[in-house]
Amino acid sequence: MSNYRSSAYEPLTESAAVALVTRLGLFEEKSVLSCREIGDGNLNLVFHIVNQNQNGIIIKQALPYAKVIGESWPLTLDRARIESSALLKQAEVASAYVPKIYYTDETLAITAMEDLSHLQIARAGLIEGREFPLLGRHIGEFLGKTLFYNSDFALNPQAKKQLVKQFSNPDLCKITEDFVFTDPFFDYDSNSFEEELRQDAENIWNDSHLKLEVAKLKHKFLTEAETLVHGDLHTGSIFASETETKVIDPEFAYYGPIGFDLGHFFANLLMNAISRDEANQQVLLDHIETAWAVFEEEFSKAWKNDSLEAFAKVDGYLSFILEKAFEDAIGFAGIEIIRRTIGLAHVADLDSIEPYERKIEAKQRALDLGSKLVKNRQSIKTTADLAESFKQVPVR
Numbered sequence: 283m284s285n286y287r288s289s290a291y292e293p294l295t296e297s298a299a300v301a302l303v304t305r306l307g308l309f310e311e312k313s314v315l316s317c318r319e320i321g322d323g324n325l326n327l328v329f330h331i332v333n334q335n336q337n338g339i340i341i342k343q344a345l346p347y348a349k350v351i352g353e354s355w356p357l358t359l360d361r362a363r364i365e366s367s368a369l370l371k372q373a374e375v376a377s378a379y380v381p382k383i384y385y386t387d388e389t390l391a392i393t394a395m396e397d398l399s400h401l402q403i404a405r406a407g408l409i410e411g412r413e414f415p416l417l418g419r420h421i422g423e424f425l426g427k428t429l430f431y432n433s434d435f436a437l438n439p440q441a442k443k444q445l446v447k448q449f450s451n452p453d454l455c456k457i458t459e460d461f462v463f464t465d466p467f468f469d470y471d472s473n474s475f476e477e478e479l480r481q482d483a484e485n486i487w488n489d490s491h492l493k494l495e496v497a498k499l500k501h502k503f504l505t506e507a508e509t510l511v512h513g514d515l516h517t518g519s520i521f522a523s524e525t526e527t528k529v530i531d532p533e534f535a536y537y538g539p540i541g542f543d544l545g546h547f548f549a550n551l552l553m554n555a556i557s558r559d560e561a562n563q564q565v566l567l568d569h570i571e572t573a574w575a576v577f578e579e580e581f582s583k584a585w586k587n588d589s590l591e592a593f594a595k596v597d598g599y600l601s602f603i604l605e606k607a608f609e610d611a612i613g614f615a616g617i618e619i620i621r622r623t624i625g626l627a628h629v630a631d632l633d634s635i636e637p638y639e640r641k642i643e644a645k646q647r648a649l650d651l652g653s654k655l656v657k658n659r660q661s662i663k664t665t666a667d668l669a670e671s672f673k674q675v676p677v678r
């Protein structure tokens with residue numbers, strides 16, 4: 283991997299992306315290259331460049347604004363540095379679960395990385411009814427390792443604080459603070475939902491118990507620099523197949539609560555489960571159960587073998603950390619479900635439900651589930667409790 287500084291930023295075109303990979307020698311000489319911009323996310327350009335044998339490379343480039351909104355919403359290019367640095371940090375302890383990085387350029391806000399086109403974005407596959415049998419296991423291992431080894435339990439305090447500085451990500455955190463933790467809980471213009479959900483949205487805006495609990499969880503997001511989190515671990519940020527899982531797009535990475543990524547992963551599986559017939563939901567609940575069990579196992583193994591913390595062997599300390607992470611994860615999951623239902627950025631799992639009446643019922647169920655998880659998180663102690671809470675939220 284090289285890190286080359288060019289003189290000035292400019293957005294790439296498809297032909298400029300081909301010229302760049304040629305100049306960098308990322309393909310063999312005389313390769314015949316073609317390129318397509320395939321970005322379907324909210325923020326960035328993604329170029330897929332292939333040679334005559336269909337071997338590919340991905341060039342991801344940040345724009346100086348949010349792609350989904352346009353130039354009226356300026357956004358820092360520094361997110362490209364955060365994303366490539368996070369992928370490299372994650373690769374130090376969990377290389378099987380992230381794309382390889384070939385090249386970065388901070389000025390051009392570019393990362394060249396492994397082409398994962400042989401895999402499918404997990405959200406798209408789950409909507410088609412695919413099961414991805416190893417998804418929960420792989421995400422549990424990825425999180426157990428990355429969240430432990432970038433925390434104070436594994437790092438000396440100076441090294442950890444250097445990383446907190448390196449991953450200071452105020453602009454992307456502000457997006458989460460606004461569009462995940464704040465706007466959906468108030469009658470703000472940024473929200474977006476079907477008129478049939480207005481009464482449900484108003485119930486949320488008027489629910490002072492819910493809002494107090496959301497405020498506490500937002501405070502955790504703002505203040506608890508426990509470990510390097512991915513920051514946006516939804517199923518659209520995961521490539522998967524029957525045998526492989528790769529986590530992409532950590533541009534929201536920062537030092538935050540251990541339970542944050544777990545909560546987002548749980549939430550996105552639960553929203554997919556809501557979109558399915560009851561008979562096909564269990565596989566999603568099983569992924570949640572496995573992800574937590576493997577996370578707990580990996581985190582505990584690393585704690586026993588590699589903790590630098592003087593108190594690590596004190597009875598009850600590891601359990602305290604794991605219980606806190608689980609409770610936080612349930613709360614963050616509830617918030618993610620609510621914001622994906624009435625906030626700015628939705629998920630296809632719910633939006634693509636047909637017919638329309640079923641979609642509205644599913645979204646009402648999502649809002650009920652989200653509120654319940656936020657408010658009852660202290661009494662949801664296990665993934666079995668979580669599955670039970672899911673099943674007990676009726677379709678209205």
Ligand SMILES: Nc1ncnc2c1ncn2[C@@H]1O[C@H](COP(=O)(O)OP(=O)(O)O)[C@@H](O)[C@H]1O
Nearest residue numbers: 321322323324325326328340396397398399531
């Ligand atoms: N390494 C990769 N290999 C193949 N396709 C990729 C890769 N990274 C991104 N993509 C494609 O580009 C899309 C958007 O990428 P993503 O990183 O999620 O962008 P954004 O930051 O804009 O959300 C993905 O949904 C996927 O289709």
Ligand SMILES: CSC[C@H]1O[C@H](OP(=O)(O)O)[C@H](O)[C@@H]1O
Nearest residue numbers: 323324325348350457461514627
């Ligand atoms: C306009 S930002 C909204 C939303 O988009 C991000 O997702 P992604 O980059 O994966 O498309 C993130 O979830 C933000 O909250």
